[in-house]
Amino acid sequence: MTEVSVEAPNSSDRLALIRERLQGFARARDWGQFHSPKNLVMALTGEVGELTEHFQWLTEQESQGLSGTDLDDIREEIADVQIYLLMLSEKLGVDLLQAVEDKIDKNERRYPAERVRGSRRKYLP
Template sequence: MTTDLEELAVRLREFVRSRDWEQFHTPKNLAMALSGEAGELLAEFQWLTPAESQNLDSPTLARVRAELGDVTLYLIRLADVLGVDLVEAAHAKLDENARRYDPERYRGSARKAPPLPS
């Protein structure tokens, strides 16, 4: 993880430890909480048009910002509990996507690429 993510993971770890919440932070529980928070984020956009979603008013943007914070914290906590470096995982996934989605074939297209051979 980058320094900022590492610092945030340490701060979050201490926050959890001081409240004796480690017992509740199993990967399953964290993944479920992450999904719930992602759902709350999604709910903020549910009835907006594409144009409205690109031009959020201040109250909606504040709620979206808070939900993004929740999603980020649960994602960082889950990665920390599992010992996954999020930045490394994101780079690896981007490298894989670069191999799957040739710019010449996929420019301007939303279609999904077939999986890479094993």
């Protein structure tokens, strides 16, 4: 018997599969009519607010030591944020992974490590 090797999909492939799954989910429920960029941004903002609520009154130390139900709830909110972000990028024709890479490149040019290391200031002279 020959063993078949199945490679795990890379991040880009997984993102495409998730995007297709989200599209099918919305299509089966006829929800695409509600997914304008404006509505998706509003939904995204609401989900970011729900994520923020989990951290609102925590100390710095508490926010770094989450576990159990708290972490499970936060994981779900992070997923909701990502779902709406994916849907918005799809609606606007933005290649999300390329946009992230482009932004990292821009930040590397804008904030050279030798000039900003250890500084919390956003803009240096």
